[in-house]
Amino acid sequence: QVQLVESGGGLVQAGGSLRLSCAASGRTFSGYTMGWFRQAPGKEREFVTAISPSGARTYYADSGKGRFTISRDNAKNTGYLQMNSLKPEDTAVYYCAAPQKPLLFIQTPNDAYYWGQGTQVTVSS
Numbered sequence: 001q002v003q004l005v006e007s008g009g010g011l012v013q014a015g016g017s018l019r020l021s022c023a024a025s026g027r028t029f030s031g032y033t034m035g036w037f038r039q040a041p042g043k044e045r046e047f048v049t050a051i052s053p054s055g056a057r058t059y060y061a062d063s064g065k066g067r068f069t070i071s072r073d074n075a076k077n078t079g080y081l082q083m084n085s086l087k088p089e090d091t092a093v094y095y096c097a098a099p100q101k102p103l104l105f106i107q108t109p110n111d112a113y114y115w116g117q118g119t120q121v122t123v124s125s
Contacts, residue, residue, distance in 0.1 A: 009119030022096030031102035
């Protein structure tokens with residue numbers, strides 16, 4: 001089992017920044033790909049970004065390229081999502097997620113097995 005707990009969400013003005021954290025416990029976090037997804041009201045959950053177990057490889061949806069940065073600190077069992085130049089359309093509940101087995105890739109909600117409870121990000125115009 002992997003337990004994930006997000007934090008760092010909040011209300012920010014357009015153009016501002018937030019850093020989300022995802023604290024992991026349970027099985028060895030360093031062996032798992034970690035991803036961030038988001039879900040806006042009335043919309044499907046969508047992929048934002050993912051990072052390989054070592055942190056060497058990162059993947060971004062077009063919506064966050066150049067503005068969002070994913071990272072992880074395996075010594076602290078924590079992943080991060082730095083979001084800059086936020087836009088009102090970034091408003092959503094943000095979830096961190098991990099696949100069922102180590103080393104599996106994660107890019108769609110169906111790839112995720114473990115989910116955090118989510119943290120609300122609201123960007124005002």
